[in-house]
Amino acid sequence: MGMRFKNPRVGQLENSVSEAICTKLSDEEAFKLVPFDENAVERTGYSNYSYWRSTFRAFRKNTLAMALVCIVLGILIFTFIQPYLPNQLDSFQSNIDPKSGAIFRNLEPGTEVTLENGKLFKFILGTNELGQDLWSRLWGATRTSLLIGVAVACIEAIIGIAAGVLWGYVRQTDVIFTELYNILDNVPSSLVLILVSYMMKPSVGTLLLAMSLTRWIGMARFIRNQIIIIRDREYNLASRCLGTGTLTIIFRNLLPYLVSVIMLRMALSIPDAIASEVFITYIGLGLPAEVPSLGNLINVGRKLMMSPTLRYQLIYPTIILSIVTVSFYVVGNAFSDAADPKNHIN
Amino acid sequence: MKKYFSLLIAVLMISAIICGCSQNTDQPSNGSNDEPVVFRMLYDVENTTLNYLASGKELEHAVACNMVDGLVEFDNHSNIVPAMAESWTTSDDGLVWTFKIRQGQKWYDNTGKEIADVTANDWVSGLKLVCDPKTDSGTYDQVKVIKGAEAYFNALAAGNEANFDDVGVKAIDAYTLEYTLERPTPYFLGGLAYACWLPVYGPLVDSLVTETGNDFGTSIDKIYSCGAFILTEWEPQVKQTFVKNTNNWDADRVYLDRIEKTYNAEAATLAPTMVLRDEIDFAKISNDILDDWKTNNINYLSKSREDAMWHYFYAFNFRPTYPDEYKPEDWMRCVMNANFRHAIMSALDREFVVQSAVDQESYKSLIQHSITPAGSCYTDKGVDFADMPAFDGIDANFYNLDKANEYKAKAMEELSAKGVTFPVTMLISYQSGDKNYENECVIVKQQLEKALGTDFVKLELWAGPSENFLSETRSAGKYSFMRVRWGADYIDPQTWTDPFGGSTNAETGLEAGNTYNRWNLILDDELFRNNFTAISTNSIGNFADEFIASDDFKEVRTILEEYYALVDAGIQEGVDLTKRFESFAKAEALLINNALIVPCYIGPANYQATKLNIYEGAYAACGYTKLMYKGMHLQDHFISMEEYETNLKDWIDGKY
């Protein structure tokens, strides 16, 4: 699996820069006599450069990333439509063998049985020790975990960027934010995670709160540090000298420069939040048994790692979690490359 | 690159220094014959205290029974045999028991240093500690059979002076102990094999008195051993080490030289693997990996004994304290209604639940129809308590879908008239981290909702904390319907009234004993009202008077009053066992016929991997007996299922 990065060999870059600047014309065209044109006199300098268009153009060139975006979107959409597809079982209900009256315990993937309603059914991913259908559990779990991940990443980004810009650019706020950072960041996030989950009832809301409570400050600090590095760079000094307003500098000069890193952090936040959910479940403060989540599935499954005949219960949730994580990682990286204005020149 | 390598070497050196400051001191063991016999295992729940006189938990008794010997104990066929007492006599009226204490037994500290002789005084000291309210003993209820013990406790609790000399325990001389009982108590002798009757070295306890209680047993240097083993190490959440006490009177029957228990939070996951690698000698094989072990590691698999000591049953909560969002008020009205309770009881398919979540093989033999498990208590004429006439026709209360729906229709009609909105929320609590418990609740939820329909009840699963679970759920009243359990402390149906025998002091609000269903509140108007207004975490309190005035409430109260009267009659009847049992049987039948308690199943024979032949070990369906290690040999291999069957047969044949 390779990450696709731009190849910034100097010569290549110089070529592309000169290509962009000078339109290649033949001698006849270049030295043609042009009559006086009133409109041409009025014409001012214009660049059709659009940041986001260039970004998407660059991103689309990355086929692997595009494929993974499709996979992630596919997974996301599928988790939502899966319950409405025909022939789906409830993710919570134990399935009972009409012949013996016992539950279908630990059926291997692909086992075909007759259900209570007389229908023939194939358990694609088998069942667990309670006879629950692992296929629907897996998708239910993915839905829960993705929702948590995306929500956490968004909360983190919105609050984090706002706070970070303020912190890094407005020097007066440095004291306040540094104090806040000291307080929030120095209580290790796992401790806050544990404490909040413990004090409140286990639910998705609790997990969101516990994860977002300290996360945004990490993003804010990152932004702040980058801004401090960039803030006093010459082009910003020049901008200030020319009388550009603070907000304009932030939105036009600073943030675009950071979008690459913000996207990368957000992309990594999603799998991170999912991992945190696994962690909290591991400690025993996770979501209740009714709500399938990847944390629930993996924590049940990992006990079966050493049991060859039951291992399948661990493998599938791990695979889904890995796919989601890898996708976000690669997509995040690719997007950050594409979003880097330095890479837009060619 | 050179720089990098020099850095790497520097790091390796630092690592070596950090690790090296405590180099491996263990001598590699060789396979000679006089190699000590070491039993190794993992554990994942730690004792909070070593004070066996304060603790009521099996976990903590498991340490105590191996390090301290009581007066009597059970052998591997559940016969009462002498232990620290060589012999005993009893007066004709059965009230005075005199024990001759074995001479030459010593107390040892954790370094193995001899401290003092074990004398009769140590039992007096032990009882005194249990009867001290400051000790807050979880087993105090047991010692109430001693004359004057309850009066002494109550006087101290009320802040009055009391003289322990008035309590019926005397050291006649250094090796003669005398107990005087309140009334004839048929189970007294066997009941002595229980934690609250263990001796304690008096001077040690006296030196550790603090303002709030006693530091006895709070750390390894604050406790002495006199039993089969000496507890030499107790590093909480790290390890427990027992070393054989070679001076013990029964040392010839102690076949393990050391017991090394290592704490591991992941024991359930790792222990089975460690068994396969022969790094430990014991592991529980939980239900989740059982199917795999049956196919792949069948030679390592054996079973524990079926455990009639524990009864897992379902209890209704008559005073829910959970938040308003779960509609505790509706639940209160429902649970007071006989038809509602019967609907739940006859809808609960106990066989299906036990088969699905507990034991898929022998679930049928586990199901009980009485609270006292079948086969655990017999009259002197050999009649099983569970077969007493009072239980005739009791099965009609259990699983029957047609009846359940009849009850449901009636209950819905009656309760809707009282303003209950259906479906009613039923909060069913389980302990986080206990997968079997969770599975059982999941199955119960599915089964009940399917049987009764979600237009009637909706079960809400509540994951209670993994630590302090009972105090947060059962004792705090945070449940509607809950799988609870009780373990026999002695062989007598009286022990099975304890879970319901709690009381609440109206003035102090202090709850004594166990109040599984919080019935004590229903017996007293004042208490009921106060409890709601004082400790209420939801709005039920506003309806207290309305509840008290309702017919359903009065009906439940009448049943409970009758129950406690029957229990009392049973306790008072200490001579005629048949009469005694009849009283208790009627009391239990009353609870079941009125659907106040749903009996379910006794502890199954769990699968395990062990090198010990469990049938050599002491056994009784009560107390700590089966947790003792003495008598068992450590085999050089894990017991297979075949071997287990042979051992069982040999045991039944009386070969050992």
Added chain:
Amino acid sequence: MVKYIGKRLARSIITLVIIVSIVFVLMRKMPITGYFPNYDHMSPEQIQNSLHQMGLDKPVAEQLFIFLKNVVTKGSLGISYVYRNQVPVTDVLAPKIPLSLKLGVLALLVALMIGLPLGTIMAQHKGKIVDKIGTGFIVLIQAVPAAVYFLFIQIYGTELLNLPLMFKETDAKTWILPVFSLALPNISYYAMWLRRYMVDESTKDYVKLAKIKGFSERKIMFKHVFRNAFVPLGQYLPTTFLNTVVGSIYIESLYSVPGMGGLLVDVVKRQDNSMVQAIVILFASVGIIGLIVGDIMMTLLDPRISFAGRKGAR
């Protein structure tokens, strides 16, 4: 610079006091069961008396003052009532801190020794097979949940190396897998971010200039690119270390390591308020010191960054 550090230290002490106060007040909001191992069986009077003896019935401000006074004068962090009955918190922590420190330091060193070279090599050879293998490794670590691969490493690592499953402080061999496992997430973290920063850095003009001037690729990489790329990473070192120690819960539970990570979960689960309070405060103090060290490192590494309040800059 010295003046700046002095100022920072003074301010950190204030921050610390604020944290202690917040934690302290929050802990007072927790149920009081966290002070009684036998709460269920106590009467309201008994509870009141005990609270009085513990000094918990005083106003929070006064309690806080007494606590801070005890910290400063006696070095006492309170007494554990539930996790250990009546044992000073410092006694409980004493054997655990050195062990966690040792593990943490070793893990961090291993992470740096493997993670930094890996990141550099990957950046140097981006797009080539080395980069792809390294990325694959990073992706694997990121993708598979820690709960799974830690257990996997323990089970199969011990089998492969013929080691016992449990950690034993006196047996150096048994340190290998816990330290390696603990370092693993950090290895991937360092490698990933260093690679990214170095790649970003290598497109900068000064690198082009250096190349045009004919400096060797390796010299540019190590002298300029690495140093600049390490700036944002360097300041996170102390935090990473702290998180490694706190986050060692998996490792400690799996290998039976009697350290701080497992302790944290234990005391939270047991609701031992004094222990929770003490541990949070301890970690917070370490964190704050870490922050200062991180900032100083950042200014040292990148002279362009100014904190000392240069006149003229906004």
